[in-house]
Amino acid sequence: MTDRVQVAIVGAGPVGATAANLLGTYGVTTLIIDREPDVVTYPRAIGVDDETLRTFQTVGLADEVLRSAIQNVPLKFFDASGRCLADIRPTAQDYGWYKRNIFLQPEAEAVLRRGLDRFPHVQVMLGTELRQIRQDADGVTLTLAGSREVRADYVIAADGGRSSVRGLLGIPLEGATHPRKWVVIDCANDPLDAPYTALHCDPRRPYVCAHLPDDRRRWEFMLFPGEDADEMLAPDRVRDLLRHHVADPEVVEVVRARVYTHHSRIATRFTDGRIALAGDAAHLMPPWAGQGMNTGIRDVTNLCWKLAATVRDQAGHALLGTYDRERRPHARAMIELSTTLGRILSPTRRSLAHARNWFLRAASLAPAVKRWVLEMRFKPIPHYRGGFVAGADVPGVGRMFVQPRVETATGTHPRLDDVLGPWFAVIGFECDPLAGLGDAELGAMKIFNPRIVKIVESRAGERHHEQHCVDPGTIVVEDVHNELRPWFRSRGRDVVLVRPDRYVAALTTADALGSAIMNLAEQFGSAQR
Incomplete structure (x- = not known):
């Protein structure tokens, strides 16, 4: 017996669980599986960005995630003498939201998984391993452990850096370890x-030293x-590493120690037929920019509304092609940033370290560089020029729309997205945005x-x-802090169509x-055909 869903997600980490919450919000029947039982x-990851x-x-979970996070955390570079x-x-x-926030990933993942309980059309199967995947023109068949089969219209592979789906598809990773x-x-x-x-x-x-929640x-x-x-993970060697930085390492409770290898790699393509790669399955980067998980969340934020529109017959399969065109260049840019920050951090030759320190101190004296x-x-910043946009040469198109607080008719001050809702929105600044439209x-x-x-x-x-x-x-709200007026006026326009991922x-x-x-509409319509 084969189960049928509109979208199946392989991997219930933060990227997969976020995708399931998005699809649940959009009303898409979804199955998410993960081989781990918990x-x-x-x-x-320890960083979550705006x-x-x-x-x-x-998906209605930001405040709950932030209950166990530290907001607005600075990032500092120090030299060997402790000078900033x-x-x-x-x-x-x-x-x-603030751009740099520190959290504990397991706690955030638990929030995301609990969020799925809200959606009767989202099924979660933990402790379940994918054995085989095959696709045809009409869908994808997933064979799970125990010979159970699931038939899905589309599949999101969010199953990590050692993605079994990517391996089964034969999609290579470009880059270096x-x-x-x-x-x-x-x-x-x-x-x-x-x-x-x-x-x-x-x-x-x-070395890196990061303050985390809960002491x-x-x-x-x-x-x-x-x-x-392996030797460096022995308790006495771990204490030796800490001994140079804390007065008494014996009072420090070591919760966990592991050794990591860093990669700067990206999949040669993010889509294969009806299957899309997201998160670490699509790209791997060093941790220095704190953007590995965040880049994966951007992936599914971009992807899930397109899948929702497709399975609801608002658009066709061709819309999925814009996912690779929009997300892959930006993921590569994030890998390059993370790699560059690692090069700044890691020189062990004193001559190179001295030159780096001199350059950073000199650069900090220039006001423009200091602000930068x-x-x-x-x-x-993502800029989607070649995807689902109209007028890509217009400043602001293909970029994320701003989100100030606005004032409603009842006097409340919500963030703008809470007024826009989770799907498309048309916004007119001091005008009725639909006033110039004909019947067609x-x-x-x-x-x-x-x-x-x-x-x-x-x-x-x-x-x-x-x-x-x-x-x-039409919902009417006030630009209560006068933040939207300069945004529109500087671009010489007064109407914006915002996508579900909040891009213009x-x-x-x-x-x-x-x-x-x-x-x-023609892009959607041509996708249907």
Whole structure:
């Protein structure tokens, strides 16, 4: 007997569980399987960024994840003498959340898995191993342990760096494996007063020291050639590593120690027929930018709405091709950033370390460079030029839309996404966004089933709120902190079509919105054929 679902997900880690929550939110029948019977507890990701939190907000779990997280955590680089070379502390909340937050991955995973209980159309099978996968023109058949078969319209492979799905498909990873290994030690009873993440560029032994929630701390030490990885995990050797950095290592409770090898690799393609790779199954990167898990969350945030539109017959299979075109270049950019930060951290030759220190100190004297570092502007921002967008040359199109707080008619101040809802949205700034559309264009608009929102200036007055709109269900909110006015005015447009992943599909005026809608509807329509 074969079970049938619209989407099957292999891997219930943070990327797979986020995908299942997104699909659950979109009403897609989903099966998620994982060979592990419970959440894995060994050291992994500790950083969650603003883009990931925005996705968690979409599925209604951001606040619960943050209950056990530390928000707005600085990142610092130190030289061997303890002098600070760079202090990165971005405070802007362009997307509605802080850019650097520290969490415990097992606790966040537990929140994501509990979130699936809300969806009767999402089935979870833990302790279940995938044995075989084969696809044809109409779907994908997964053979599970015990000879059980599942038939799915589409499959997301979120099964980690050693992805069995990627292996079965024969998709290679391009890139390199780094020669140096690192010991990762998670400790309780943190004895240090250092509430930040520190990258210590010490040529004697480069290391990382990160303050974690619940009085914990993570240490990561580079291993040198000739040092045996297994021997370095012996309790006495772990204490020796800590002895140089804490007054009394005996008071530190070592929760877990493991040795990791770092990779800078990316799959040659993110899709194969009806199967899509996401997270570590699609790309591997060193941990220094804290972007491995976050890049995987971006993957499924981009992917899941496209799968939902496809299985609901709003769009066809061709839409899946935009996933690779949009996500793969940005994943590569994140790998390059993470690799570069590792090169800054890890020189063991004193001459190279001295040159690096001199360069970073000199650069920090330039105000523009200092702001660039302080606000973390070196982090690559996704820009989807060649995917599902209309007018890719318009500034702002293909980039994530901002998320300030707005004021509703009842006086509450929600984040903007909570007004937009989880699907498409059309927003007009101080205008009715649908006012310039004809009947054909209004008909084409229905394919996206968007929520219509009109934004008026702060304290605009009753007559601005009560103006007639083409769509009687239009939601009117105020730009309470005057953050949206400069965004629209600087781009010379007043209407935006926002995708479910919060990226701008079109930025135009009310008079010209019709052509953008017809363009995007044609992309959906051609996908159906």
